[in-house]
Amino acid sequence: MSDLADTSRASVGSVYRVMQFLEEQELAERLPDRQFLVPDWAALLRRWSDDYQLLRTNAVTRWIAPRGLSDLLDTVREDKEANYAVTGSVAAAAWAAYAPARSAMVYVRNVERAAANWGLRETEAGANVLLIEPAYPVVMERAMTALQGLTVAHPAQVAVDLLTGPGRAPAEANELLEWMRTHEQSWR
Known part of the structure; x- marks a missing residue:
């Protein structure tokens, strides 16, 4: 204990x-x-997702990356002062690409700083970026480098975030969980 x-x-x-x-x-x-x-760690992650709802547990703001996600991710890679961890579809592509990401979900310590440095525009509708101030710092502390230099959340965190995410996120979570099952030694 x-x-x-x-x-x-x-x-x-x-x-x-x-x-x-x-x-x-x-x-x-x-x-x-x-x-x-x-x-059964997958069952544990599914149970965790019942209690930890990404969009309800954390402070979430909605933004538009006017030049698209690819440009945003390049900008994030170049921001050496940023304190962030990518999650969701973008992060899952590091292990189990499902389909091209239509939106980015990024944990950040300071939303306003990240939005200004990354050239984002705040919006109420049509967002392609969610900036998330995490309720628990562990989501960023256990992050790792992947996807050509991006800091991404741990695979277990990404799976839980996708399980309760919008749109096709739950299907992406299932693909990631399957990858995790067949590559357990590489992520644990």
């Missing part, structure tokens, strides 16, 4: 309650050596 609390930066009491819940849901089991086993 204390190792999980340290890693998650949660209190031991909170970790205890969560692990007890996961045991009750048969998503985790306690081993004799007091470690935990997750027998």
